[in-house]
Amino acid sequence: MKPAGEDDILSIVDRHFPRVHPSLLLGRGDDCAVLRPSGPLAVSTDIFVEDSHFRRRYFTPCDIGFKALAVNLSDIGAAGARPTGFSIGLTLTGREDAAWLDAFCEGMAALSRRFDLCVSGGDLSRSALLNVCITAWGELPAGLPQGLRRGVAKEGDLVILLGDIGLARLGLAVLEQTLSDPDASAAARVKALWPEACSRHLRPQPLVREGALLGRFAVEHDAGERLGLMDVSDGLARDLPRLLASPGSGLGAELFLPEQSLHSEVRTYAESRGLDAAAFALEGGEDYALACTCPQALWPDLRTCLQNASIRPLVLGQVRKGPFFLNGKLVVMKGFDHFGA
């Protein structure tokens, strides 16, 4: 269990991430890498830090590597872009050995290979807690120079959801409960009991292809200024107001989230605890679903387009002036704040 030195770490990184890539004019190993952008570049930075975003007790090193990148790629997809690469700011604690780092890189590389990304480089440092800061970028289709944005919705637009919500919140809740359990196999038991929820919390699948598909759809339908898109990272309750927010718009929505549209694990959990499953799902963060606002006239074409996506869209409701309603009841939209009280 010898901690890995800097050269060991770099050679492990090299085993998992090629230095040569069509989107790079110069790869890792110099002061800078050089990207070869073909046009506008969508850029996003996300931090993934121990005991704030993940626990070592139930995240494997492979999960940590995977999710640190996944949350970032989700943002690239939510701009309607196709991710092409990323850089890694990796702060280790000095306790990670070569096997740990190999697994961490493998988790990240699995996702990187899936979307054919390059790693342009990064930096290594040391601190008390593990901290992974990734900056990712992606190329937008020609004709969509600002990507798909928030704040373009108008009254009457449909609110569309791609992907389940509430699963990651459930996964987090049941995995956190194992922390106080002295039985070392508690996490494994919970993972077996709530497989989809735990998997969603540990390894969310970013809807990258779906986002890029929406980007191309917007270009083909000249709808870049009217098709709104964002990823649901902090929960719909917090993110939906952001998706609708344009200064002074005063927009809310009437949302319908029928029980049967929720994942069975979410329904089972809510029922066993006497919770309102829809409200539970609405406040659940980290599912990395995509939320979209779409003018009604575009919806038939969009629905047809999405038949090529692996995920069925759900029409959540409609944009309205005023507050938010969920299943006919007034609902206060709130979410998660790292710095909140």
Place this chain on the structure above:
Amino acid sequence: MKPAGEDDILSIVDRHFPRVHPSLLLGRGDDCAVLRPSGPLAVSTDIFVEDSHFRRRYFTPCDIGFKALAVNLSDIGAAGARPTGFSIGLTLTGREDAAWLDAFCEGMAALSRRFDLCVSGGDLSRSALLNVCITAWGELPAGLPQGLRRGVAKEGDLVILLGDIGLARLGLAVLEQTLSDPDASAAARVKALWPEACSRHLRPQPLVREGALLGRFAVEHDAGERLGLMDVSDGLARDLPRLLASPGSGLGAELFLPEQSLHSEVRTYAESRGLDAAAFALEGGEDYALACTCPQALWPDLRTCLQNASIRPLVLGQVRKGPFFLNGKLVVMKGFDHFGA
């Protein structure tokens, strides 16, 4: 001293860094920002972390913000690029109040304004120690698609140094000594005694204009494949072998670093402690000087070109097959490793 909440932090960021910038097609506030690259983009990531790269005991919040960005811009300059923007992954501890964050942003913004950079966005998180992970990018002059690189030197090339070395090491040494001093004014006393050394450690001035000047020079002289450049972040002793390294080249150098070429604070300090001042400077990291390898035939033109730079170049010596010599003595080149024993 109320800790700043997420909205407070974002409004402080907005006060210091404009959202609109010519190099941005879409600014902060969405899932992604969108860059408008005019060609190849040099990219670099650097982590700046409490108790590893800086101490709160003697770095003001303004120093921390300044240096976190400075080290990164130094890399962009060392590629021969002109920096245009950056993103910030900021992990706070929850103890930083609005005044602290305002000073931190002001330090960073001072440098950002000097080079007319945009902040595309970033992420906020919380952990036990402050961690600033910046990814910066810059534009290369047309005709220099890979930037200025390491590993292009040949036997006989000159080794040129731009900027003093040894100062930051001295600053670190004297500032670290104040940690065990119960007198709260110890750091102020040391800063007054060794002003340039402390300033170099706390607020290194990245040689961004000089790097970009070298980039343009290389294009004008069709020398992109033969002019080597890197910034000296870990000390010449560690960085020079990297500058010369091309696989199997077996290149070393004969270096001359006369006492009088060193900064007077470095000379005074070395003399008072019976140290070899040149060896002390050679092993000193974090000065963010630029080290360059240049074919002899190019040197007269390069020297003329550098008359426009604010810093006088020093011809350090010549590239040779074999080991390194400093002032006629064999020298083992070694440097700093965060993960070293």
